[in-house]
């Protein structure tokens with residue numbers, strides 16, 4: 001791939017290129033239906049028109065964006081030609097299948113075989129550039145060296161064409177050895193930088209069947225995308241018919257990519273469609289039916305609601321600024337009643353002002369239970385007394401429980417009084433006896449409680 005250098009030839013302005021496209025007929029997409037003599041051809045399902053300036057770098061292998069292909073759509077690309085011996089065979093295979101592809105041409109190859117370049121164009125394929133000498137040092141070379149390689153390759157290819165506009169503003173870095181200065185320069189020239197979505201390793205020393213296997217396997221793994229092949233390789237010539245046949249058998253479609261022109265604007269797409277690795281949310285958004293825009297297409301604003309929308313009996317808005325202007329009662333405006341819902345006044349006959357007083361019998365308790373439940377009076381043990389423990393107190397305890405209150409016996413009252421007074425000297429014999437009794441009664445109650453359990 002050593003050829004003469006055309007360092008002096010540079011195309012500086014893609015405006016000239018684009019203007020040239022004005023006179024260039026838009027490529028026509030072929031399909032299996034119009035592939036005469038080849039009923040089994042896979043054909044070209046559609047033409048995708050892209051704007052390089054909107055999407056300057058594509059290819060999932062290296063960039064976050066790639067071509068907005070649908071599922072089971074494949075774009076075929078061939079690098080390094082033309083090399084007539086093999087390139088012509090590739091062109092024949094594609095013609096037999098009515099397939100349109102994109103060829104990335106090496107400048108020195110174009111100089112060596114300008115007729116080969118013209119054959120690509122005559123067959124309706126897209127052609128891009130691939131540097132002048134195909135150096136595998138684009139990731140190392142200076143920006144100036146890269147610029148010279150890119151510009152020379154374009155000039156050499158254009159020199160083979162009757163119309164410079166026949167060269168699409170597509171560029172692929174040799175060996176995909178990307179570098180930021182190169183990418184920036186390519187973008188500054190309005191060129192679309194093409195990487196790829198998958199390879200078939202057809203430049204390696206592998207068999208055609210291996211090329212076929214890799215191509216199908218990688219296409220299937222991703223489901224769609226840009227396949228990079230080399231039309232200068234004999235193994236690719238051998239593998240290509242089988243690849244195309246298999247793609248058709250598996251339901252794939254071939255898409256032809258062309259650059260946008262004033263006559264042929266870019267195919268409408270959604271930004272998510274260009275994502276090399278769309279998120280699950282983006283995929284869902286793409287698959288979800290779009291909200292139709294016909295509702296807003298011809299109206300700047302929504303129509304004002306009609307009065308009838310409010311279902312007012314006389315067509316008057318309920319939120320009128322003068323709600324009291326109609327009915328008057330005794331000369332005083334009466335608020336208008338809303339037609340619905342109405343405030344319903346419940347009849348009062350089923351309600352009473354207060355709840356009935358509960359009968360005293362509701363609180364009646366057996367004598368013993370009442371005695372147990374009585375809280376002890378401060379400083380007194382009389383509430384603990386039970387019949388077995390205090391025969392002398394039995395009558396009083398029973399009567400106390402019945403009345404809901406504990407009557408303290410006089411000896412206990414003495415003791416209580418004396419204790420709260422804090423004077424032990426005033427405790428008499430009776431009081432001291434009562435304390436002993438009370439202590440014994442408490443003990444008896446506890447024993448009785450344990451026995452009940």
Ligand SMILES: [Zn+2]
Nearest residue numbers: 079080174175
């Ligand atoms: Zn190459």
